[in-house]
Structures are given as structure tokens and as C-alpha cells.
Amino acid sequence: MLTHFIGGEPVAAGTAFPVHDPMTGAVIRQVGEADPEVVDRAVRAAREAARDWAALPVAERAGWLRRLAEGIEERFDDLVAAEIADTGKPLDQTRTLDIPRGIANFRAFAEIAAHRPDEAFHLSGVLSYTVRRPLGVVAVIVPWNLPFLLMTWKLAPALVSGNTVVVKPSEHTPGSAAVFAEICAAAGLPPGVVNIIYGHGSAGQLLVEHPWVDAVTFTGSTGTGSAIMKAVADRVKPVSFELGGKNAALVFEDCDLDRAVEGCVRSVFTNGGQVCLCTERLYVQRPIFEEFGARLAARAQEVVPQPMISAEHREKVLSYYALARSEGAKVLAGGGTPSFGDKRDSGYFVDPTVVTGLSEWSRFNREEIFGPVCHVTPFDTESEAIGLANNSEYGLAAAVWTGGLDRAHRVAQRLEAGLVWVNTWYLRDLRTPFGGLRLSGIGREGGTQSLDFYSEPTTITIKMEQPDA
Ligand SMILES: NC(=O)C1=CN([C@@H]2O[C@H](COP(=O)(O)OP(=O)(O)OC[C@H]3O[C@@H](n4cnc5c(N)ncnc54)[C@H](O)[C@@H]3O)[C@@H](O)[C@H]2O)C=CC1
Numbered sequence: 001m002l003t004h005f006i007g008g009e010p011v012a013a014g015t016a017f018p019v020h021d022p023m024t025g026a027v028i029r030q031v032g033e034a035d036p037e038v039v040d041r042a043v044r045a046a047r048e049a050a051r052d053w054a055a056l057p058v059a060e061r062a063g064w065l066r067r068l069a070e071g072i073e074e075r076f077d078d079l080v081a082a083e084i085a086d087t088g089k090p091l092d093q094t095r096t097l098d099i100p101r102g103i104a105n106f107r108a109f110a111e112i113a114a115h116r117p118d119e120a121f122h123l124s125g126v127l128s129y130t131v132r133r134p135l136g137v138v139a140v141i142v143p144w145n146l147p148f149l150l151m152t153w154k155l156a157p158a159l160v161s162g163n164t165v166v167v168k169p170s171e172h173t174p175g176s177a178a179v180f181a182e183i184c185a186a187a188g189l190p191p192g193v194v195n196i197i198y199g200h201g202s203a204g205q206l207l208v209e210h211p212w213v214d215a216v217t218f219t220g221s222t223g224t225g226s227a228i229m230k231a232v233a234d235r236v237k238p239v240s241f242e243l244g245g246k247n248a249a250l251v252f253e254d255c256d257l258d259r260a261v262e263g264c265v266r267s268v269f270t271n272g273g274q275v276c277l278c279t280e281r282l283y284v285q286r287p288i289f290e291e292f293g294a295r296l297a298a299r300a301q302e303v304v305p306q307p308m309i310s311a312e313h314r315e316k317v318l319s320y321y322a323l324a325r326s327e328g329a330k331v332l333a334g335g336g337t338p339s340f341g342d343k344r345d346s347g348y349f350v351d352p353t354v355v356t357g358l359s360e361w362s363r364f365n366r367e368e369i370f371g372p373v374c375h376v377t378p379f380d381t382e383s384e385a386i387g388l389a390n391n392s393e394y395g396l397a398a399a400v401w402t403g404g405l406d407r408a409h410r411v412a413q414r415l416e417a418g419l420v421w422v423n424t425w426y427l428r429d430l431r432t433p434f435g436g437l438r439l440s441g442i443g444r445e446g447g448t449q450s451l452d453f454y455s456e457p458t459t460i461t462i463k464m465e466q467p468d469a
């Protein structure tokens with residue numbers, strides 16, 4: 001049974017629950033569910049480690065981040081295997097994105113923190129300067145779609161800012177976190193600086209509610225973000241939320257069509273559509289609408305299906321396929337489940353799917369589906385396209401495909417989204433702000449924005465007496 005990692009030690013506790021391989025549905029491991037005692041023990045361990053960790057110079061904490069990055073490199077293949085076992089991700093993606101981003105997250109935040117200047121203001125003999133102090137114990141709640149990438153995205157800036165952490169990975173994907181616990185232990189990271197506990201949402205709720213948890217960083221569904229906000233409201237804990245999306249792509253007739261089709265294939269189908277940044281609403285200018293729709297549909301039929309994370313999530317995605325039909329959609333590709341003739345037939349697969357013909361106000365076009373599926377709508381003018389894209393309760397990401405430089409800037413600046421890509425998708429610079437508007441979240445992480453969230457400023461003001469003339 002997978003053990004929790006508390007105070008630098010493995011802790012076997014809690015009722016066992018199974019983790020399934022999404023490729024086949026088979027049970028691949030048993031994990032102990034964190035109960036109130038386990039949660040309390042983990043938070044206490046983090047609290048006990050907090051003072052010494054916070055007292056280290058930032059350069060030393062940055063050094064620890066670099067050592068953890070080296071540890072990840074040494075255990076690269078084990079991390080790849082654990083991530084694939086839990087998620088069914090393709091080997092190539094796991095080797096080039098998920099695990100390397102863990103290394104990059106630690107290295108990037110080591111540099112950003114080590115070289116960040118403090119602010120100082122001088123005015124008429126008054127000097128004010130700002131120092132930043134850690135928040136204390138941070139709860140890190142991670143989803144299942146990019147488990148290692150997102151855990152390390154939060155851990156690295158939290159740690160380098162001087163916080164200690166209790167991480168709760170998703171109940172579906174504990175494997176890479178368990179390898180990371182071994183990496184922390186092997187590196188000799190001081191006990192209690194990183195604690196990892198496993199369990200379902202109820203364990204996450206116990207964690208965020210714990211009175212000694214000072215802040216919560218969460219990536220996942222908007223509904224869970226809202227539940228966490230309610231749970232921490234009485235203690236007014238700071239939260240950083242990266243939530244859902246219903247992301248639009250705008251394809252203009254002046255685009256490079258080959259590049260736009262391939263870009264949209266990537267933005268709709270990567271990771272089986274299970275990335276918060278994936279495109280679910282495509283708006284295509286009328287002169288190229290038919291050709292674009294036909295080419296996207298043809299490519300969708302060539303995409304190798306990736307499993308959904310769980311049987312429940314597969315049912316959810318399939319319920320949207322049924323909803324599209326009942327709302328009157330025309331299915332251009334997919335719409336069902338693939339058949340392989342092998343063990344994958346008991347896995348959690350759905351067809352890569354493209355539909356058209358629905359109104360902007362249909363549930364299909366308004367709710368986050370989180371699967372390999374998009375709806376394609378024609379538009380005539382630039383301002384119509386912008387209005388359609390912005391007609392959403394979410395505001396996470398958007399993509400613009402155009403050959404016009406002026407149009408690219410004009411449209412990108414009017415899109416109501418935290419992230420806009422032009423003629424590309426999911427190109428990341430870890431120093432840039434990352435997050436969304438409205439139901440897509442609260443706050444931004446990335447670069448100094450992460451460091452700001454994981455610390456509090458104290459302003460120190462000194463009045464300098466002037467010597468007598
Ligand atoms: N980044 C994103 O946009 C993501 C969106 N989703 C969406 O959410 C839907 C549901 O997927 P779930 O796995 O249920 O995601 P979720 O948002 O419920 O789970 C994410 C994490 O939050 C934890 N959690 C759940 N309830 C909690 C609570 N009350 N307090 C503290 N932690 C809690 C879970 O155990 C998991 O570690 C998906 O169908 C998808 O539409 C899921 C994952 C990521």
C-alpha cells in the first residue's frame with residue numbers, strides 16, 4: 001500500500017482505496033485514505049519545520065530546489081512510469097512535457113527567487129523598503145490531468161519563498177508524488193518541509209480547513225474551488241485558484257490553414273482534451289469554414305485516443321456527446337467510443353469528436369467538458385468573433401490564428417482571457433502570469449506572481465533626521 005510521507009518518514013495509515021489504470025480499468029495500486037489524524041500529523045510536521053526553513057537565506061532554499069531538480073533527473077524513468085501507470089498518457093508526452101516541466105519548475109523558481117530585488121522608495125528623508133516573509137504552511141491540492149507538472153509548479157515557488165507544504169495529489173494519480181517523496185528523502189530535505197498525504201476530496205477538505213494551514217493553492221474544477229473557498233472563509237485564508245475553462249480559438253480566413261488545422265488538433269486533443277487550456281469552442285471565418293471543419297474532422301479520426309482518467313469522467317464526457325445530439329448538433333467526427341479488440345476495451349476511452357450546428361447558448365457550448373471534443377461555429381466579422389469568444393462565464397485561455405499582424409494584436413488585446421496565444425498554443429514561459437478570469441480562477445501564478453502569492457510583504461519605513469544646517 002502507498003504510504004503517506006510525513007516529517008520525512010513513510011506513514012502507513014488509513015483505509016485502503018484502489019487506483020485504476022485508465023488504459024485497462026485494472027487496479028494497479030492500493031492507497032491509504034488520509035483521515036483526520038493523518039491530516040493533523042502532516043500539518044503539525046509542516047508547522048514544526050516552518051521556522052527553520054523560513055530562516056534559511058533564499059539562496060540556500062534555491063540550492064535545495066536545484067538539488068530536487070537533480071533528484072528528479074536521477075529518478076526520471078521511475079517518474080515517467082508512475083505517471084503513465086496512473087494516467088495512461090503517451091510515453092512521448094510524458095518524457096517531453098510532464099516530467100521535464102517538473103525539473104524546469106524547480107530550476108526556474110530557484111533563479112527567479114534568487115535574483116528578485118526587494119523594493120525601496122526614498123522620498124524627502126523617508127526611506128521605505130519592503131521585505132517579504134513566507135505565509136507558513138501551504139496546502140497544495142493537485143488534480144489528475146498533469147499531476148507532476150502541476151504539483152511541482154506550486155511546490156517550487158512555495159518552498160523557495162520559505163513555506164513548508166502539505167500536498168494532496170488527486171486520488172486518481174498518487175504515483176508520481178510517491179516517487180517525489182522518495183526524492184525528497186534521498187536528497188536529505190529537512191523533515192517536514194514537504195509532506196504528502198493521499199485521499200479523496202474529503203481528505204483535501206480536512207487539509208484546507210485545518211487551523212494551522214495558512215494558505216491554499218488549488219488547480220481543478222470550479223465547483224471544487226468554490227467548495228474550498230467556503231471551507232476557508234471563516235479563517236480568511238489566502239487562496240490561489242486555477243480552475244476550469246471553456247476556451248475559444250478564432251480562425252481567420254487570412255491564416256496559414258495547414259498550421260491552423262494542426263494547431264487546433266493539438267489544442268483540442270492533447271492529453272485527451274484533459275488540460276484546462278484545451279480548446280472546446282472553435283470559431284472559423286465563413287469563407288474557410290467548410291474546408292476547415294472537414295480537415296479538422298479528418299484529422300480527429302487519425303488522432304490516437306487517450307483514455308479519460310476514470311470511468312466516471314468517461315461517463316461525463318459521453319453524456320456531453322449525447323447532449324450534443326439531443327441539442328441538435330451535427331457530428332463531423334467521432335461521437336462514440338473506440339473499439340480496440342484488446343485489453344483497452346475495458347479502459348476509459350472516448351472518440352476524439354468534432355461537432356457543429358449548436359447555438360452559443362446550448363449547454364454543450366457553455367459548460368466545461370474536459371474531453372477530446374470541440375464545437376465549430378462560423379463567423380463573418382472580426383468583432384462578431386471577439387463577441388462570440390468572450391461570451392463565456394470562463395476566461396482562461398484563447399488562441400488566434402491569423403496572418404495579419406495588426407489583427408493579431410487587435411484581437412488578442414480584446415479577448416477576455418488570462419492567456420492568449422497567436423498562431424500557436426500552449427507555449428509557456430514560466431516567468432509570465434498564468435491564470436484566468438471569472439469562473440476560471442482567482443489570482444495568477446508564474447514568475448514573481450507566484451512568489452507574491454506565497455509570501456506577505458512587510459513595509460519598513462525609516463525617517464532620517466536631517467543635520468542642522
Ligand atoms: N484544471 C482544470 O481545469 C481541471 C478541471 N477538472 C474538471 O473537474 C471535473 C471533476 O474532476 P475531479 O477529479 O473531481 O476534479 P476536482 O477539482 O474535484 O479535484 C481536484 C483535486 O481537488 C481535490 N478535492 C476535491 N474536493 C475537494 C474539497 N472539497 N476540498 C479540497 N480538495 C478537494 C481532489 O481530491 C483532487 O485532488 C472534471 O470532469 C473536469 O471537468 C478536473 C481537473 C482539472
Ligand SMILES: O=C(O)/C=C/C=C(\O)C(=O)O
Pocket residue numbers: 143145146150153219220242274275276277428434
Ligand atoms: O502550467 C502549465 O503549463 C499547465 C497548466 C495546466 C493546468 O493548470 C490544467 O490543465 O489544469
